[in-house]
Amino acid sequence: MREKLLMNGDISISLRIKRIVTELYDGNQSEFARKIGISESNVRSYLVGTTPKADVLEKIVKNIAISYEWLLTGEGSMLRDEQTPSQLTYQIIDTEQHTGESSTPRDEKMAEYKIKIENDIYKVLYEKEHEKNTELYIKIGNFEEKLGIVHKEIDELIKRIELLEKELAENKK
Numbered sequence: 001m002r003e004k005l006l007m008n009g010d011i012s013i014s015l016r017i018k019r020i021v022t023e024l025y026d027g028n029q030s031e032f033a034r035k036i037g038i039s040e041s042n043v044r045s046y047l048v049g050t051t052p053k054a055d056v057l058e059k060i061v062k063n064i065a066i067s068y069e070w071l072l073t074g075e076g077s078m079l080r081d082e083q084t085p086s087q088l089t090y091q092i093i094d095t096e097q098h099t100g101e102s103s104t105p106r107d108e109k110m111a112e113y114k115i116k117i118e119n120d121i122y123k124v125l126y127e128k129e130h131e132k133n134t135e136l137y138i139k140i141g142n143f144e145e146k147l148g149i150v151h152k153e154i155d156e157l158i159k160r161i162e163l164l165e166k167e168l169a170e171n172k173k
């Protein structure tokens with residue numbers, strides 16, 4: 001399931017971040033991390049497919065002349081043209097604080113994308129936990145079955161010991 005989810009967009013963002021690091025920073029992950037203000041370990045995790053949160057995407061766009069559209073969709077030019085108003089940086093809005101008064105279609109699209117990413121992350125985490133729980137239930141069931149068998153064996157051994165003690169007592173008479 002994780003692979004399927006990644007193919008639906010997250011891995012594309014990962015590949016685009018890798019392209020930024022490779023082409024603009026000659027593969028220097030620490031320089032890239034420093035430029036956008038995140039840890040190098042986070043950069044490494046994004047390069048292998050971890051979904052960056054919306055604030056990280058915003059840092060990339062704010063601190064490097066990268067187009068939001070390209071970063072999110074792969075469409076258009078990677079570098080934004082500072083002279084073109086339509087490609088100027090716009091901020092990803094926090095939907096919890098958003099009032100809707102000054103929203104633009106682009107802001108709404110970014111908010112929807114942020115919600116989609118968060119929902120996808122929660123879905124993957126839920127599915128992983130559900131899978132772990134299912135495995136644990138199966139293991140518990142197997143242990144209960146084995147425990148039942150051991151209890152039966154113990155009961156049989158107790159009966160056998162009682163019979164042997166009885167025979168021993170009769171033989172002593």
